[in-house]
Amino acid sequence: MLNVAMISKWHVHAEGYAKHLQSLGSVDITAVWDEDIERGRTWAAELGAAFHSDLDALLLRDDVDAVVINAPTSRHAEVMIAAANAGKHIFTEKSMALTVAECDQISAAVQKAGVKFCISFPxxxxxxxxxxxxxxxxxxxxxxxxxxxxxxxxxxxxxxxxxxxxxxxxxxxxxxxxxxxxxxxxxxxxxxxxxxxxxxxxxxxxxxxxxxxxxxxxxxxxxxxxxxxxxxxxxxxxxxxxxxxxxxxxxxxxxxxxxxxxxxxxxxxxxxxxxxxxxQPLPLTQWVNGLLNDGPMPFGLEDGTKLxxxxxxxxxxxxxxxxxxxxxxxxx
Known part of the structure; x- marks a missing residue:
């Protein structure tokens, strides 16, 4: 079983991603963080997950193996670097970040931590x-x-x-x-x-x-x-x-x-x-399968940076x- 935290419900695809993860039968959504505390608390209750207003506290949880990021695009670099530094695998909605410089920082953190990364290119x-x-x-x-x-x-x-x-x-x-x-x-x-x-x-x-x-x-x-x-x-x-x-x-x-x-x-x-x-399976499905079966990641850091x-x-x-x-x- 893969334990996943949902990072923000800002993006309009966030709810669909959560439902898709729940449908796979191999994923447990254990925690939620959202920059909008009221929205996050409500969503966590709907998902039966714990809510954290502090991202660092969520990333310290032992029952979080990976994160699905739907935060505002302007916060992608901040959130992904924190997740990588905490040793959490990353799936992100596009775009990867607002600048190539931010993408380079994300890539460096992901590569240093040895975590797996996938961006949604359906x-x-x-x-x-x-x-x-x-x-x-x-x-x-x-x-x-x-x-x-x-x-x-x-x-x-x-x-x-x-x-x-x-x-x-x-x-x-x-x-x-x-x-x-x-x-x-x-x-x-x-x-x-x-x-x-x-x-x-x-x-x-x-x-x-x-x-x-x-x-x-x-x-x-x-x-x-x-x-x-x-x-x-x-x-x-x-x-x-x-x-x-x-x-x-x-x-x-x-x-x-x-x-x-x-x-x-x-x-x-x-x-x-x-x-x-x-x-082919949706990027989110491929990411989950890659993590559970130690398989290759589609749509990685280089793809996200090029976009x-x-x-x-x-x-x-x-x-x-x-x-x-x-x-x-x-x-x-």
Missing amino acids: ARTRPHHLLAKQLVDDGLLGAITLLRIRNGHDGALNNWLPEYWYDEKQAGGGAMMDLGCHPMYLASWLLGQPKRITSMFNYFTGRAVEDNAQCSIEFANHAVALLETSLVTYLTPPAFELYGTEGTLIISGDNVKFASKHADSPLQGWISPRQLPKE TELLETAYIAHRERRTVDFKLPGGK
Whole structure:
């Protein structure tokens, strides 16, 4: 049995994570910490767990092997470093932190303590995106020229997100910092090293953080990614388009179409679900299984840091209204 503490209910996914852990049958939620004491006490009572207003006291508990972090993004570094120093394994909601410097501090603490770390990248477990990765790796698309991903909902438009979601001091940003993480880490996974970025952020509902956003990224392999996210679009169909010199992959909802110059490719035209790669377990499930069975961790420190690098630089480009270059390996 794995004993887990829930670190804050701030993020909207926190309750779902707790329910998922309880459904596994191999996890016991023993404790809760929350920066909002009233919210934390209530949640702990619902979970049948102990509540601590002092994070250090919670991390001293012998019946806490690992923590699931849903604290405000601005507090991720503080909380994760404390957890690592206490010898607790870490699962965190995205993003890993607000800056690469904070990610480096987290990574150093995790590596020194020898604990295991996983960040929630659910889009990388889905059959459609696994197919895209397979096609890229197999060269059936040729050299990638353009990636376009759209991910949105109407949470800010119809006010079903908590109001603190728009507090820049807690969240670190708006639509791109949260929902935009998924297009960002998919682009990094598929296209590799980013070279330069521009951002266009909009404040449709007049809140302190952006609710409608787009980033254009050029990668070192000359591919361009157009990444769009929004909290003010009604019934937004997710879109994923991947274009190469020798093939094209279009994903719209559950519909998948592939065209390739490679006539011998078994995948041509509309692709049925049975032709897709098998869906992988959710990141939280993989993390639990890895801890219980001493297995590898998916979506680790390097993945989380790469996402934060994209996000941090995207916000610099927005604030300074310019194209920002990434530091390439070798200092170029």
